[in-house]
Amino acid sequence: MPDPQPASVYDLDHKAEVENLATFAVLVDNEPGVLHRLVGLFAARGYNIESLTVAETDRNAHTSRVTIVTRGTPHVLGQIEAQLEKMVSTRHVQDVTRDPNGLERELALVKVKSLGAERVEALRVADIFRARVIDTTHESFVFEITGAPNKIDKFAELMRPLGLVELSRTGVLSITRGADAL
Amino acid sequence: MHQAPQRAFFIALKASLKKATAMTAHQTITAPEAADTEMMSGAEIVVRSLLDQGVEVLFGYPGGAVLPIYDALFAEPRLRHILVRHEQGATHAAEGYARSTGKPGVVLVTSGPGATNAVTGIVDALMDSIPLVVITGQVATHLIGTDAFQECDTIGITRSITKHNYLVKNVDDLPRIMHEAFHIATSGRPGPVVIDIPKDVQFGKAAYQGPQAVTHAHDYRPQVKGDAGRIAEAVTLIAQSRRPILYTGGGVINAGPRASALLREFAELTGAPVTSTLMGLGAFPAADPKWLGMLGMHGSYEANHAMHDCDVMVALGARFDDRVTGRLDAFAPTSRKIHVDIDASSIGKNVRCDVGIVGDAASVLEDMIAAWKAMRLSVDKTALAEWWKQIEVWRARDCFAYTPDSKLIKPQQAVERLYHHAKDKDVYITTEVGQHQMWAAQYFRFEDPNRWMTSGGLGTMGYGLPAAVGVQIAHPDSLVIDIAGDASVQMTMQEMATAIQYDLPIKIFILNNEWMGMVRQWQQLLHGERYSHSYSESLPDFVKMAEAFGAVGLRAEHPGELDDKIAEMISVRRPVLFDCRVTKEENCFPMIPSGKAHNEMILAQEARDLGSIIDDAGKRLV
Ligand SMILES: Cc1cc2nc3c(=O)[nH]c(=O)nc-3n(C[C@H](O)[C@H](O)[C@H](O)COP(=O)(O)OP(=O)(O)OC[C@H]3O[C@@H](n4cnc5c(N)ncnc54)[C@H](O)[C@@H]3O)c2cc1C
Ligand SMILES: Cc1ncc(C[n+]2csc(CCOP(=O)(O)OP(=O)(O)O)c2C)c(N)n1
Ligand SMILES: [Mg+2]
Numbered sequence: 001m002p003d004p005q006p007a008s009v010y011d012l013d014h015k016a017e018v019e020n021l022a023t024f025a026v027l028v029d030n031e032p033g034v035l036h037r038l039v040g041l042f043a044a045r046g047y048n049i050e051s052l053t054v055a056e057t058d059r060n061a062h063t064s065r066v067t068i069v070t071r072g073t074p075h076v077l078g079q080i081e082a083q084l085e086k087m088v089s090t091r092h093v094q095d096v097t098r099d100p101n102g103l104e105r106e107l108a109l110v111k112v113k114s115l116g117a118e119r120v121e122a123l124r125v126a127d128i129f130r131a132r133v134i135d136t137t138h139e140s141f142v143f144e145i146t147g148a149p150n151k152i153d154k155f156a157e158l159m160r161p162l163g164l165v166e167l168s169r170t171g172v173l174s175i176t177r178g179a180d181a182l
Numbered sequence: 183m184h185q186a187p188q189r190a191f192f193i194a195l196k197a198s199l200k201k202a203t204a205m206t207a208h209q210t211i212t213a214p215e216a217a218d219t220e221m222m223s224g225a226e227i228v229v230r231s232l233l234d235q236g237v238e239v240l241f242g243y244p245g246g247a248v249l250p251i252y253d254a255l256f257a258e259p260r261l262r263h264i265l266v267r268h269e270q271g272a273t274h275a276a277e278g279y280a281r282s283t284g285k286p287g288v289v290l291v292t293s294g295p296g297a298t299n300a301v302t303g304i305v306d307a308l309m310d311s312i313p314l315v316v317i318t319g320q321v322a323t324h325l326i327g328t329d330a331f332q333e334c335d336t337i338g339i340t341r342s343i344t345k346h347n348y349l350v351k352n353v354d355d356l357p358r359i360m361h362e363a364f365h366i367a368t369s370g371r372p373g374p375v376v377i378d379i380p381k382d383v384q385f386g387k388a389a390y391q392g393p394q395a396v397t398h399a400h401d402y403r404p405q406v407k408g409d410a411g412r413i414a415e416a417v418t419l420i421a422q423s424r425r426p427i428l429y430t431g432g433g434v435i436n437a438g439p440r441a442s443a444l445l446r447e448f449a450e451l452t453g454a455p456v457t458s459t460l461m462g463l464g465a466f467p468a469a470d471p472k473w474l475g476m477l478g479m480h481g482s483y484e485a486n487h488a489m490h491d492c493d494v495m496v497a498l499g500a501r502f503d504d505r506v507t508g509r510l511d512a513f514a515p516t517s518r519k520i521h522v523d524i525d526a527s528s529i530g531k532n533v534r535c536d537v538g539i540v541g542d543a544a545s546v547l548e549d550m551i552a553a554w555k556a557m558r559l560s561v562d563k564t565a566l567a568e569w570w571k572q573i574e575v576w577r578a579r580d581c582f583a584y585t586p587d588s589k590l591i592k593p594q595q596a597v598e599r600l601y602h603h604a605k606d607k608d609v610y611i612t613t614e615v616g617q618h619q620m621w622a623a624q625y626f627r628f629e630d631p632n633r634w635m636t637s638g639g640l641g642t643m644g645y646g647l648p649a650a651v652g653v654q655i656a657h658p659d660s661l662v663i664d665i666a667g668d669a670s671v672q673m674t675m676q677e678m679a680t681a682i683q684y685d686l687p688i689k690i691f692i693l694n695n696e697w698m699g700m701v702r703q704w705q706q707l708l709h710g711e712r713y714s715h716s717y718s719e720s721l722p723d724f725v726k727m728a729e730a731f732g733a734v735g736l737r738a739e740h741p742g743e744l745d746d747k748i749a750e751m752i753s754v755r756r757p758v759l760f761d762c763r764v765t766k767e768e769n770c771f772p773m774i775p776s777g778k779a780h781n782e783m784i785l786a787q788e789a790r791d792l793g794s795i796i797d798d799a800g801k802r803l804v
Pocket of ligand 2: 614615616617618619641642643644666667668669670671693695697698699700701
């Protein structure tokens with residue numbers, strides 16, 4: 001961990017810093033090319049995109065909300081936030097991970113193919129996770145599950161030995177608790 | 183989650199950003215608003231918006247996809263169109279115009295090859311924070327995506343090289359986009375904005391709206407005023423320092439002449455020495471005893487040593503470029519750093535700082551001066567005197583000394599003599615890229631901002647000649663000199679014809695060493711003297727070339743004729759190509775070898791065997 005105020009201050013050995021996941025909610029002007037510009041910003045600077053969701057959220061105000069999950073050292077995350085802020089089309093950037101009131105949710109569709117005891121167990125696990133069955137055949141289920149991303153990870157992990165054959169995830173969405181809005 | 187200090191800083195910064203009142207620096211000439219509902223063609227809207235934005239000159243080159251705009255220009259005497267010979271020339275000319283006036287530069291080019299030729303200048307403007315509005319023609323909207331004649335994805339190509347860009351799909355949006363583009367290009371950290379206008383949109387009709395009438399689609403209001411708490415913190419730190427230094431950059435030039443005036447006042451108040459990046463030359467007068475010269479890779483001995491040993495560094499509109507910092511972990515190791523920048527992403531990007539202030543250099547300097555006075559701060563006079571004593575020791579090394587030759591002209595001498603002849607004139611200098619550029623920075627001295635135009639960030643050979651065209655357009659009666667290299671000048675030589683056409687008496691002063699000198703220097707020092715493809719076995723006869731263009735050609739080969747020839751160059755009221763034959767194998771010193779610290783710089787006298795000084799890791803750096 002870098003010393004916050006070392007005597008020889010400017011050791012910028014970012015390699016030694018730990019990488020963290022971070023989720024940014026970005027409110028942008030909804031215009032052609034804005035997503036390209038945002039993704040290009042990540043690509044050009046070698047930042048990771050772990051997940052990305054985007055949709056128009058206010059037709060009258062012409063705004064879209066982008067939720068982007070990325071990974072980096074604290075220094076890189078600081079740069080990402082500053083670069084996102086810098087885009088002309090950006091209205092607000094919120095670091096949801098840092099915000100104690102940050103909520104993150106994801107939706108996944110999970111196809112499990114199995115028979116007999118495994119099929120029963122899959123249903124039981126789904127019940128514990130409050131996943132809904134939205135399609136079934138004699139040898140398969142499609143579950144719909146929502147929750148924090150790590151809950152979905154966990155669910156998928158448990159389903160894998162029970163016959164998981166396909167997984168489709170929306171990517172992370174976020175909002176904060178309380179009355180304040182982005 | 184663990185938060186490193188940079189990040190903690192950024193978080194605090196954001197909080198302060200939210201509170202501060204945002205302002206913009208852009209000024210527009212008020213339009214005659216009565217005409218605001220007039221119906222016009224897209225092409226007419228373009229022309230009208232330019233006029234309402236106070237544009238007087240644009241640099242361009244016609245083609246099929248901009249013919250309607252050229253048609254609208256035909257009947258418009260208030261807009262001066264400068265016809266260049268290559269679209270790259272238009273962009274650099276616009277940059278020169280912008281840098282020397284503080285106004286945005288405007289470019290008009292056609293689709294496809296017109297747009298791609300403009301790309302180099304657009305990147306150059308982005309890297310050096312120059313405000314440009316570049317209008318490109320595009321094929322008609324219904325043809326976009328069909329590989330139509332001279333179609334290219336201009337908006338895709340320029341997305342990562344512009345501050346912002348637009349494809350205008352509907353003529354109704356055109357007035358808004360035109361005015362918004364000027365606002366974005368000129369406010370905050372300036373930069374290039376591209377507006378791609380399909381031909382059918384140029385023909386389409388819409389109601390025109392003036393700059394005050396349009397509603398911007400983007401809520402773009404960069405932070406101008408610095409946080410008062412941080413400013414108080416900064417001045418306190420400076421007052422407590424024993425070895426302060428002001429490290430200024432292009433941002434002070436961007437902030438306008440007022441920032442330069444305030445910088446002088448602040449330096450006077452604190453007694454601190456001042457150094458500047460290549461991009462900031464002129465913001466502080468070279469004649470002032472507090473001036474240490476440029477810092478960085480080819481900076482002065484005193485500037486780099488003072489940077490290395492300072493205890494408080496005030497970075498004003500400078501971005502800690504790798505040419506400046508050298509080895510990062512040995513960069514000013516004992517210092518606290520204050521960083522003032524209008525772009526929050528510049529702060530903490532390369533070098534961590536202790537006090538980051540987001541804001542315009544002029545506004546923050548003004549507040550710093552006010553805070554200094556209000557808090558009745560003063561410097562430690564004894565410590566400061568001690569510091570200056572040390573600086574004078576470094577200065578006494580006379581790092582720019584060179585040995586003149588009786589038969590051959592030394593390039594340093596050429597610039598020195600040029601300076602001697604030009605210094606009392608109303609002079610503007612542009613450069614190409616290479617050794618000559620560094621010698622120009624070292625031996626020409628600037629007393630005022632906006633007098634020095636060079637390609638720093640991108641390092642574009644071929645910048646200087648067209649930039650000189652743009653500067654001369656803006657300052658028709660001034661002396662405009664491009665300090666050039668023999669290789670660079672050939673990259674945009676065609677713009678001599680532009681200079682002739684518009685009767686622009688630009689002086690192209692070529693330090694002709696027959697080499698790509700900067701490349702040769704690196705090959706000598708770092709690649710075992712293997713001079714791979716850096717010698718121009720064939721060069722044009724620059725004197726004849728001048729004559730072929732209709733310009734004046736001059737040549738100096740001996741030190742004895744240098745003064746007379748320079749005087750002649752300056753006195754003719756016509757464009758001049760000056761072929762100044764200089765020693766071929768001169769190296770540019772001082773130099774901080776790649777991967778080394780400021781206090782490990784080498785001087786000309788010591789520069790025997792650099793290969794052994796620079797380690798393998800250093801050789802891998804650019
Ligand atoms: C061959 C070659 C050699 C070079 N050698 C050297 C060298 O030895 N020394 C050297 O210094 N450079 C050198 N350079 C130039 C170098 O590459 C960089 O271009 C330069 O150092 C950057 O200057 P700057 O930090 O002033 O930043 P600029 O590129 O001028 O950027 C300006 C900064 O100020 C900020 N800013 C903009 N407007 C404002 C405002 N209104 N208020 C506050 N802040 C604002 C911007 O956000 C930005 O961070 C060399 C270039 C070449 C081609
Ligand atoms: C467009 C472009 N291509 C290549 C380079 C790499 N480069 C930097 S300096 C230089 C040589 C410049 O030679 P010259 O103009 O003669 O200047 P000198 O160094 O000899 O003064 C080259 C090739 C560059 N900066 N720009
Ligand atoms: Mg040369």
